[in-house]
Amino acid sequence: MIEIKDFKQVFNLPPDHSYSEHLHNEIIKNRRILDNKLFFDRLVGVLQVKTSNLYPPRTINDLKELHKRIVSSPIALINKHCLLFYLLKDLTPSIHSENEIAATFARAVHLPNKFWTFLEGLWALDRLQFQTATEFLTHPSLLPTFPEEILDVLLKHAGAAGSGRGKDEALALAYYHTVQPPLKSEEVRERFFAYLADRSVTNAFYFARARPQDEQRRLLELLISQTLQSFSGEKRAERGVELVDLPLNVEEEEWLEEFLLEGKGRNLHGARDTVMMRRIATGKLKEAVRDGGVKGRKFDDVNWEVVKDGIGRGLGPRKEEETFVML
Template identity: 40%
Template sequence: MAPWEDFDATFSFKRDFAYDPKILVQISSNRRALENTLFVDRLLKVLGIDAAARVYPPKSNQALRNLFAQIVSSTSPNHHKQALIYYILRDCRSTGDGDASLQFARRCYLPEKYRLIIEGLWYLDRLEFRRALEYLTEPSLIPTFPDEILYVLSTLPKQDDTLATAYYLTVSPPLAFQPKALNAYFAVLCRTRITESFYFTRKQNDALHRELLEQLIVFVHMSKVGEARANRAMDLINLPFNEEEEKWFEECLLRGKAKHLQGAKDTVMMRRVATGQLENLSDLEALGGRKIEGLNWDDLKKNLRPTSSLGTLGGR
């Protein structure tokens, strides 16, 4: 048995260590905030330890010893087991006897990339998201649970969209097997940049391309009436659709998901004017001087981009 595999050696700073009741409550609360799955739960599952909520956080010293034994007996590579022990020791920094986690990392030569990942995941589990990104966006790291991390950052209660955007641009998570992560991040894009959201849809396969474009259209029309909605509507109307996207756009607004939303038909009409698709404009005279979804029609006609630019940018 290597020294790091011995509980009493690893916890020599306090062999009878047990989690403070307040910490137990806080960890359980954080688990609920993260939709009942902490990132340490995922780490435990990788090691073949199921029912993570039953074993972490350990409720007593004996429970801690049992969890330690499960980790050590796992068939996973040593660095994986050591990384998880490092995570648990990270919980012990309040013991006042130095930094047990760093001492452990040095003794067992835990690779720095593992330590950085665990630091980031530990801060995520403590809901300290900005601090977590200081570690998780380190360029040398191989992304771990990238889709899951992006989902968490995209669904923060206070909607700090800068965190999700920073993580996505730095890590470029695949979003291949996590539809909810993709949809959550796309919602972030919709809230922040309509044009960028549009180009993001073009990176997807045809079915998802259309689904996300419709999601963008619905988002704009469900936005609260005001200046932000008016700006989003203008951006939407001026997007450089190709022929297929143009059909999806009108289908969504006239017969699809957005047909019952306020201003749907007006948006189609404004788009047609912007792209020169109406030969007879007599039907539009009634719109003069009237506000549509926070937009003044006369102002709109002045600000619409030239038809030629929309046409030339329409290629996919």
């Protein structure tokens, strides 16, 4: 068993070996990318270990001071083991990696596998190794820790929302479905919802409907906004059709019309067109015929006036009757 208060027993390093300038700069760079907060920073913050500006350490003396603050902190022994393991992970790639010093330390202090797995995941996140991080952090043995923060990092940096990282783009979805973070943070919730809407209007709609009632209207409005303004060309047309075909209930239908006709969505491209298409698709033909707010350019000699005229002739005297809805 290692005596963790003995620096030399924990950091079994060659003489004068510490964090290289390259490693130090890489960690600082990654911290900036991750909104100036690594998951190591979150760990020491939660544990209230006063590391000051010692991480990443520049010199062997900085590392010794960081070690001293960790082992002298009034926290559980296993938490000290976790923080020391993380630091040893930093140094592993540059020291006889065939006998990985972090793994050797973990075995020597009998670090439970679930803690080991969790720390491997956090360390990989801090190194922007998102695929590896997700594999560790979705392990079934783990209790969710920092779940929304982890999801947010994946959303912003692992290929989500058009960052172009290819295969990493689906990691946020995989993490969400496995861990089921509660999404209490409005910012993270809306970022994840925008990510879902970018992938599928229909799936985003059912996600919104499953959320607590006080969130649903806001999410539906976000879905409408993103569908009408975040795409162009054929993709916009496809998403528009998907939006029009959503199985909205009466209350959701009212939210859509209020948002697009009277609310903040009224200036969105195709706002009134979307309402008109919904009315026709759902059989609200009298409202469609009487809507004087849509005209539009002609396409192949057809615009909304032509369409409304055709519907009106088809309805005949029924135009004056109460609205009927096709089921």
